[in-house]
Amino acid sequence: MDFPQALRERRTDRRLSQLDLATRAGTTQRHLSFIESGRSVPGRGMVVRLAESLELPLRDRNELLLAAGFAPVYPETPLDGPELAPIRAAIDHILTGHLPYPALVVDRRGDVVAANAALDLLTEDADPRLVGPGTNAYRLALHPDGLAPRIRNFPTWARHILERTRHLGELHAELSGYVPDRDPGEQHLGFAVPLELDTSAGELHLMTTVTTFATAVDVTLAELKLEAFLPTDPATTEALLSARGTGSPR
Numbered sequence: 001m002d003f004p005q006a007l008r009e010r011r012t013d014r015r016l017s018q019l020d021l022a023t024r025a026g027t028t029q030r031h032l033s034f035i036e037s038g039r040s041v042p043g044r045g046m047v048v049r050l051a052e053s054l055e056l057p058l059r060d061r062n063e064l065l066l067a068a069g070f071a072p073v074y075p076e077t078p079l080d081g082p083e084l085a086p087i088r089a090a091i092d093h094i095l096t097g098h099l100p101y102p103a104l105v106v107d108r109r110g111d112v113v114a115a116n117a118a119l120d121l122l123t124e125d126a127d128p129r130l131v132g133p134g135t136n137a138y139r140l141a142l143h144p145d146g147l148a149p150r151i152r153n154f155p156t157w158a159r160h161i162l163e164r165t166r167h168l169g170e171l172h173a174e175l176s177g178y179v180p181d182r183d184p185g186e187q188h189l190g191f192a193v194p195l196e197l198d199t200s201a202g203e204l205h206l207m208t209t210v211t212t213f214a215t216a217v218d219v220t221l222a223e224l225k226l227e228a229f230l231p232t233d234p235a236t237t238e239a240l241l242s243a244r245g246t247g248s249p250r
Contacts, residue, residue: 003068024053076219100244108223152196160193201239
């Protein structure tokens with residue numbers, strides 16, 4: 001895909017007019033029109049400004065730079081590399097700080113990078129092949145050998161997961177096969193879905209929070225998400241406190 005087409009597609013995906021984007025990027029609509037038609041070739045600084053103005057993820061910004069004929073400017077460092085050792089230590093610290101509440105860190109595909117000990121209560125009885133670093137959190141949630149048999153509100157929770165994975169192609173297709181094809185009902189709240197899970201400590205009612213590394217300038221870090229499960233009632237709080245795990249994040 002050439003740069004003018006790539007830029008147009010990203011702009012229209014975000015429902016921005018040429019004037020809107022030009023204003024954000026500090027240029028004129030006429031100049032932007034020339035860029036999108038291929039009549040004007042932008043410099044690297046303009047491409048970076050346009051990508052920032054579109055609020056693109058770092059991976060997409062690199063792709064836009066490549067389409068314009070420039071080298072990527074945002075590194076993609078392996079998480080297990082020595083350069084990111086301080087980040088790994090910080091992630092472990094954050095996960096420990098969420099105890100007694102379950103929390104995990106996943107990458108852009110939902111693959112588990114790390115988790116704290118409290119997650120063991122949620123994953124008990126799941127197939128060990130679906131649990132731990134390198135496995136997929138979305139697959140764990142919906143697979144019949146994962147959490148699915150113990151999720152009381154599975155149809156609505158499953159649709160919540162499927163909405164989050166539409167961009168994941170083959171994985172989304174696989175996950176869709178685990179979900180019953182029926183209307184979740186009038187009480188369905190869309191993305192605002194709590195998790196109702198049977199465990200050895202009783203039925204847990206949990207909401208999730210998702211935190212990103214918003215100011216990261218490395219693709220790997222920018223794509224990480226910290227997901228924490230928080231209690232929505234006193235009984236769940238008490239159950240998590242009673243079942244509090246010990247040890248370091250996994």
